Structure formats: C-alpha cells, structure tokens
Amino acid sequence: MPEYDITELEKLIDGKLSWTRVQEIMKDAKDADRFDKWVRILQERVAWPERILLPLTTNLFIVQKDSDRIVKCRCGREFGDYRINWKLEALIHVRESEEALREVYRGREQPDPRWIQVREYYCPGCGAQLEVEAVPRGCPPDFELLPDLDVYYRNWLGRPLPDEKEFVDKTLEALDDWPV
Numbered sequence: 001m002p003e004y005d006i007t008e009l010e011k012l013i014d015g016k017l018s019w020t021r022v023q024e025i026m027k028d029a030k031d032a033d034r035f036d037k038w039v040r041i042l043q044e045r046v047a048w049p050e051r052i053l054l055p056l057t058t059n060l061f062i063v064q065k066d067s068d069r070i071v072k073c074r075c076g077r078e079f080g081d082y083r084i085n086w087k088l089e090a091l092i093h094v095r096e097s098e099e100a101l102r103e104v105y106r107g108r109e110q111p112d113p114r115w116i117q118v119r120e121y122y123c124p125g126c127g128a129q130l131e132v133e134a135v136p137r138g139c140p141p142d143f144e145l146l147p148d149l150d151v152y153y154r155n156w157l158g159r160p161l162p163d164e165k166e167f168v169d170k171t172l173e174a175l176d177d178w179p180v
Helices: 006-013 019-027 034-044 098-102 149-156 171-176
Strands: 051-055 060-065 068-073 078-081 091-095 116-122 129-136
Touching: 006 019, 006 034, 034 051, 051 149, 098 116
Parallel strands: none
Antiparallel strands: 051 060, 060 068, 068 078, 091 116, 116 129
C-alpha cells in the first residue's frame, strides 16, 4: 500500500500536482492514514480551534464544538447543527430569469426559466460561494450530505466518537421554529 507524505497531499489539495500524478494517486489504494493526514492539513489551515470531524466542501466542515457537532465555514461562520441543512443559514442568490441564466449558460445549454432555478449559496461571514444547485422551481434546497459520523468513526476508522448523536435529518424540525 502506498504511503503519501503530507507535502504531496498538500499539493494534491492545492491543485499543484500534474494531472498524471493526480490520476496515479486516485488509482492507488488509499494509505491507511489518508483521512487523518487530510484532516490534519485542513485543520492547520483554519484559524479556529474546533476539531474538524469531516470536511464537506473546500470551505465547509463538520466540527466538534463542545458537545455539539456543527457546520462551520473556513472563515469561522457557524451554520448550526450538522443534521440541519446548512443552506437554510446561507445567503442565496437565485437566477430564474432568461437574462440571469444567460450569465452562466450559453445558447441551447440554457435551461427553461419556467422550470429551472439556479441557486447560489454564499457564506454570510466571508462571502465565499459555498454551493450552486440547478433545481426545478419550488424544490426545497438539496441536502447533499448527511453523514452518519458515529458509524464512520466507529466502524470505518475504528475509533468511536465520545458522544454518540442521533442520526436523523432535523431540517424539518428547524423549519417548524421559523416564523410564518
């Protein structure tokens, strides 16, 4: 099994390896401590002390904050419980007119604005674009990833997290608290 050093993994994360080398790494078996190395690199790049449990995107992480597990942006902005869709706390720019869609789609690639919206999600703390989704009008925000962290840490990494949490999507509960 190959062993990659931190320097090479940093170059991989930063997009500074040749495509040929990236393909070699992708095709190789993963080294046993790859996840730990990856998280260590990311942890060293953020200014806050909370432990990264799982990266979601290049800017979003599930972190351990006291006894809670929350989604946090690289800038430090907190989005709340990781079991609630973080997009509910993001700034949203919706493209739903022909003119607005034309800014990102060309010619026949442009979807019909009567059917499709393009939603761009931004961090209220730093303005980083966090996600983009093209969805049918009226569709709720997509909740792309709700990982069972306890199963992952216990069964895959072999080191259970100290405080097991109920694995359930709490987004609808959060919406119940919104003013009508």
